[in-house]
Amino acid sequence: MTTAVSPPVQLGWFRRNQIKLAPWLFLAPGLIMFFIYVLAPIGQSIWISFFDWDGLGKATWIGLGNYVEMLDDTNFYISLKNNLLWLVLYMLSVPAGLGIALFLNQNVVGIRLYKSLFFFPFVISQVVVGLMFTWFYAPDFGLLSGLIQAITGSKVAILADDRYATYGIIAAGLWPQIAYVMILYLTGLNNINPEQIEAARMDHAKGFALFWHIILPQLRPATFIAVVVTVIGALRSFDLVSIMTHGGPYGSTRVLSYYMYEQALSEYGYRMGYGAAIAVVLFLIMMVFITFFITRMIAQERNG
Amino acid sequence: MFPTPVQKASPFIRISYQIMLPVALIVWLFPLIGVALTSVRPASDLAAGNYFGMPSYFAGFENYGAVFRDSLIGQFILNSFKITIPTVIGAVGLSCLSGFALANYQFKANLWIFFIFVAGNFVPAQILMVPVRDLTLRTGLYDSVYGLILFHTAFQAGFCTLFMRNFIKSLPFALIESARVEGVSEWKIFAYVVMPLMRPAIAALSVLIFTFVWNDYFWATVMVQGAHAMPVTAGLYSLNGQWVAAWHLVSAGSIVAALPPVAMFFLMQKHFIAGLTLGATKG
Numbered sequence: 001m002t003t004a005v006s007p008p009v010q011l012g013w014f015r016r017n018q019i020k021l022a023p024w025l026f027l028a029p030g031l032i033m034f035f036i037y038v039l040a041p042i043g044q045s046i047w048i049s050f051f052d053w054d055g056l057g058k059a060t061w062i063g064l065g066n067y068v069e070m071l072d073d074t075n076f077y078i079s080l081k082n083n084l085l086w087l088v089l090y091m092l093s094v095p096a097g098l099g100i101a102l103f104l105n106q107n108v109v110g111i112r113l114y115k116s117l118f119f120f121p122f123v124i125s126q127v128v129v130g131l132m133f134t135w136f137y138a139p140d141f142g143l144l145s146g147l148i149q150a151i152t153g154s155k156v157a158i159l160a161d162d163r164y165a166t167y168g169i170i171a172a173g174l175w176p177q178i179a180y181v182m183i184l185y186l187t188g189l190n191n192i193n194p195e196q197i198e199a200a201r202m203d204h205a206k207g208f209a210l211f212w213h214i215i216l217p218q219l220r221p222a223t224f225i226a227v228v229v230t231v232i233g234a235l236r237s238f239d240l241v242s243i244m245t246h247g248g249p250y251g252s253t254r255v256l257s258y259y260m261y262e263q264a265l266s267e268y269g270y271r272m273g274y275g276a277a278i279a280v281v282l283f284l285i286m287m288v289f290i291t292f293f294i295t296r297m298i299a300q301e302r303n304g
Numbered sequence: 305m306f307p308t309p310v311q312k313a314s315p316f317i318r319i320s321y322q323i324m325l326p327v328a329l330i331v332w333l334f335p336l337i338g339v340a341l342t343s344v345r346p347a348s349d350l351a352a353g354n355y356f357g358m359p360s361y362f363a364g365f366e367n368y369g370a371v372f373r374d375s376l377i378g379q380f381i382l383n384s385f386k387i388t389i390p391t392v393i394g395a396v397g398l399s400c401l402s403g404f405a406l407a408n409y410q411f412k413a414n415l416w417i418f419f420i421f422v423a424g425n426f427v428p429a430q431i432l433m434v435p436v437r438d439l440t441l442r443t444g445l446y447d448s449v450y451g452l453i454l455f456h457t458a459f460q461a462g463f464c465t466l467f468m469r470n471f472i473k474s475l476p477f478a479l480i481e482s483a484r485v486e487g488v489s490e491w492k493i494f495a496y497v498v499m500p501l502m503r504p505a506i507a508a509l510s511v512l513i514f515t516f517v518w519n520d521y522f523w524a525t526v527m528v529q530g531a532h533a534m535p536v537t538a539g540l541y542s543l544n545g546q547w548v549a550a551w552h553l554v555s556a557g558s559i560v561a562a563l564p565p566v567a568m569f570f571l572m573q574k575h576f577i578a579g580l581t582l583g584a585t586k587g
Contacts, residue, residue: 022490023409030402030461037458038424041435123569125519127537128558132335141355215306239521260430272434279430290426
């Protein structure tokens with residue numbers, strides 16, 4: 001191609017500044033939407049958490065009132081404790097997902113279909129997962145209850161018993177989460193350099209030693225993402241609690257996200273300010289993790 | 305390959321692996337299989353206590369017919385499509401633009417804006433709930449599909465931008481540079497040089513966002529009240545309240561609600577998995 005580079009005299013202001021302006025013009029629609037619906041509401045929620053407000057009438061400034069109330073609120077502590085339980089037990093999906101990925105990482109006829117079918121639970125809505133497990137746990141005819149009765153001889157209504165209900169819900173949540181982690185690891189295993197594995201095998205590395213010293217370090221990016229999505233998934237748990245128990249029995253399965261919703265929007269009254277304050281606490285907990293992830297990502301951006 | 309391929313192992317291990325695969329699958333999908341079976345089970349079986357044996361006859365047409373005839377599930381499904389499809393178009397469209405901006409230009413705020421999108425994508429929904437609901441009420445979009453479309457579009461734009469930016473970064477930069485030297489305007493570079501190369505990313509992202517938004521339940525309960533705008537997740541939940549203990553109907557309804565994303569996943573499997581892992585390659 002020959003063609004003339006247009007003589008600079010004819011360039012308008014826009015064309016001259018194009019490179020500087022272009023990124024902002026490309027960013028504007030997305031950034032504006034993101035600002036209105038995500039960034040600004042975070043600030044507004046923090047602001048609202050200092051008020052007593054029913055969502056309709058006039059809001060009254062009460063300073064730290066909502067937070068002071070929270071300090072003496074047993075339900076808040078129950079929710080917080082359950083959130084921690086979710087966080088800890090949800091982590092089981094990382095080794096479990098890795099285990100299934102290792103099991104499925106073979107080249108036999110039909111393995112692709114098997115992999116997709118194992119991934120299935122992740123594609124299904126949590127509402128459906130919640131209904132499935134409610135049915136699975138149902139006393140009298142639920143399969144699991146039947147099994148427990150056969151083994152121990154006593155009936156257990158998992159979701160109606162405050163000793164077991166939270167564990168029952170977490171188990172339901174683990175099902176899709178394990179599927180998600182599995183797919184991350186399957187891709188990770190696919191990306192491992194086969195020559196390194198062969199070289200290690202030449203040196204008689206086998207079984208667990210090979211896995212621990214050669215495979216696992218190479219799976220680190222997959223592990224990082226798996227931990228990130230699992231932490232977020234655990235703290236976001238809302239759907240299953242709402243579907244399976246409504247936070248009951250006696251509020252024993254509430255988590256912060258559900259308790260917040262209950263305070264702000266349900267029949268317990270429209271306490272927007274108190275709800276917002278609970279959300280702020282949840283947000284701060286999440287921020288600890290977000291900051292950690294982002295610092296790691298920044299470090300990688302700088303290196304890469 | 306790790307673990308050692310079964311082909312290299314003894315025949316005993318090879319055969320046991322082949323047997324274990326379907327067994328493990330059945331155990332893994334047990335709740336799903338149970339629900340699928342229940343959805344074709346006649347009500348009389350449930351009354352007679354036959355919950356887990358084979359259905360005494362195939363009542364699929366009966367049950368699914370009843371679900372569509374006696375409930376608004378058809379309407380709910382339609383609403384879900386009305387919410388999901390515009391959101392996918394909107395969020396993917398926005399993020400093509402913003403991803404291009406962040407991948408392609410060096411400017412001071414670049415990394416900052418990128419990390420704001422990433423971080424925003426991680427925040428819990430509850431911190432947004434009160435203000436977003438309030439905004440939707442004030443703009444008159446409460447209890448309509450539009451309120452949900454706008455919110456989902458904006459929120460998903462965070463993840464989509466992360467995804468698109470990483471994808472565009474992996475494209476050969478020389479291509480863009482040479483077009484620039486030729487004097488092609490920035491918009492035309494985006495539209496004619498970069499966009500055609502983004503097709504796989506657009507496909508992958510569309511399937512993912514479709515699934516995410518279709519399966520949303522929280523925002524549907526916060527922003528919609530009436531059946532006229534309710535998506536199938538929230539709809540199914542309200543039907544569950546009506547169909548107390550009618551597990552054959554609950555099961556059929558669950559299968560109907562789960563079907564579109566599942567079908568999408570199977571049709572676009574390659575893109576779906578590419579999407580999940582591409583969004584996560586950096587990290």
